[in-house]
Amino acid sequence: MTIDLSAERQIIDSWHQNARAWSVAISEQQIASRQQVTNRSIIDAVVSRSARKVLDIGSGEGWLTRELTARGMDVLGVDVVPAFIERSQTQGVGRFELASYAEIAAGKLGEKFDLAVANFSLFGNESVTDLFRSIPSLLNDGGTFIVQTLHPLVACGDFPYSDGWRASSWAGFSDDFTDPAPWYFRTVATWVELFTTHGFTIAEIREPLHPQTDKPAAAIFIGVLH
Template identity: 50%
Template sequence: MPGASTESRILDAWQANADAWTGAVRNGCIESRQLVTDRAIVDAVLAQSPRRVIDLGCGEGWLTRALADAGIAVIGVDAVPSLIEAARADGGGDFRVLSYAELTAGALRERADVVVCNFSLLGEDSVAGVLAAVPSLLEAGGVLIVQTLHPLVATGDKPYRDGWREGSWAGCGEGFAEPAPWYFRTMGGWLAAFAKAGLHLKGMLEPIHPHTGRPASVIFLAGES
């Protein structure tokens, strides 16, 4: 399954499921988001007191809008045109259609105090490219904030090693088609990916799900080495 064809399946799946995803987010269908992870990422960004934020993989724009409501200038970027259309319809930010390949090639010229990726780093080579581009997007002293599935929980009953896995829309509501594959990274895998991009870990948060007592996610804070 690995390779460019797998990376393209990610984008194909999100394009096919854009409307269902927009409905799931806006209707509050995903319990972990409502209970834990939405607030956790907003608080993590606000704790940096940024003036400008770049929201990479912004989807239908909820995080961009939440940060804009706090008085922050936010650029929301996503590769799926229909998600950006939904984001623009609700306003609250500067929304742009931009693929990760275009981002890696330097298509985004602005810099920000915080670059945030909220459950939006799903691939292997594409993520390596995005992380490598992050230093060019950060102001001096800026911070990359990444929220993702917690590796120790997300590994489930599969071996704890980096590699491609099939996705699932379980718990997201109705109307979804084929899910996107995703590249699982161990904690060590994430740290290695940051280091390869010239970023070092500045902090880590593990938001706890109030019902399970287990991490609902992990939030990495990284900056230039």
């Protein structure tokens, strides 16, 4: 797939179109891997850093923001999709703000955090690189950036193990989902490089295993600002 800015646009357009279906899937616990593994894995990763103030990047319908808020953290969830933010704000738990990654990079939030987390919310190429570039300015000294993403070795499938745009599908989801967006595949080495070239030391890489397959359900990168 050709790398261009239109792919970045398709990602956002797809989430605008599928916001309602995604919110239903989360609220009805339709995604087995999240219920069995990855929801708990990202909560545990954040809790392990003892942060008081947290930025949830690409917060979607807000489940992680609410979970962390319930554990006594001051959490701001941000997303580019108005329907997600509107739904989140009706739940009455956590703070939420509409913002694109470009707006975050431009300083729209106007506050700093002990920890930023991106839970399965980094799908692009240029947009993700730009976000990484801005994260240090959003963190307090010694702050942490945590990313949970598809495990590269598992998500690679039969394709070559090299960076590049990939097509996706909504296979396994309800028929309410339409127009799947492309996503940018990164190797483990490339993820590590994103952290290290933007001021972070990799403190830990976690690989939560799926209980049925014993294969990694995700990869969690924990970077500490130095």
